[in-house]
Amino acid sequence: MAITVGITGGIGSGKSTICAFFRLLGAPVFEADLEAKKLMTSSIEIKTRLIDLFGSSIYTQNGTLDRKKLAGIIFSNKLQLEKVNALVHPIVRSEFQKWAQQQTAPYVIHEAAILFESGFYKMMDFTILVSAPEDIRMKRVMKRDKVSAEQVKERMNKQWPDEQKRPLADVEFLTNDTDLIIPRIIEIDKQLKENGKIW
Numbered sequence: 001m002a003i004t005v006g007i008t009g010g011i012g013s014g015k016s017t018i019c020a021f022f023r024l025l026g027a028p029v030f031e032a033d034l035e036a037k038k039l040m041t042s043s044i045e046i047k048t049r050l051i052d053l054f055g056s057s058i059y060t061q062n063g064t065l066d067r068k069k070l071a072g073i074i075f076s077n078k079l080q081l082e083k084v085n086a087l088v089h090p091i092v093r094s095e096f097q098k099w100a101q102q103q104t105a106p107y108v109i110h111e112a113a114i115l116f117e118s119g120f121y122k123m124m125d126f127t128i129l130v131s132a133p134e135d136i137r138m139k140r141v142m143k144r145d146k147v148s149a150e151q152v153k154e155r156m157n158k159q160w161p162d163e164q165k166r167p168l169a170d171v172e173f174l175t176n177d178t179d180l181i182i183p184r185i186i187e188i189d190k191q192l193k194e195n196g197k198i199w
Contacts, residue, residue: 009130012137014175
């Protein structure tokens, strides 16, 4: 199987941009958060369990998940968030493993917002933490999602701080609009392809 590289970072850190650069260099990228969203509509097991937890109104009449309603529940209730994560993450993990085995590239990227929190980082060969100063992250998310500073702060508080993630990461990218990131990505890509290592 290909070398697995986990990329994570808090909301607004710039991890999707980093992944996009790796993709340009030929690395297949598995977007765990996007896959989780898809599975919440396509997986019978997840749908059944979510209806058990929150009632049938958590899905619309055409069978798609009412994301706004679910977000309203889990972002204000840590216990409910943990229940949903415990349900969805093992299935996403299984999907990633099947996907990774089908890839022919020397390495693959697993992008996930809570790679460390979920414990999935232990299954990666290498991990990259993407970080940015909080004020920059706030501005990015407010602009992208058209939400208030308070709403962004609430989301941030649901994730581990970078100080907690840092000791678990092999490499850290700081996306502060001044540091040059692309040369480091090119160097890591070269190392992985030539030596099977990230440094």
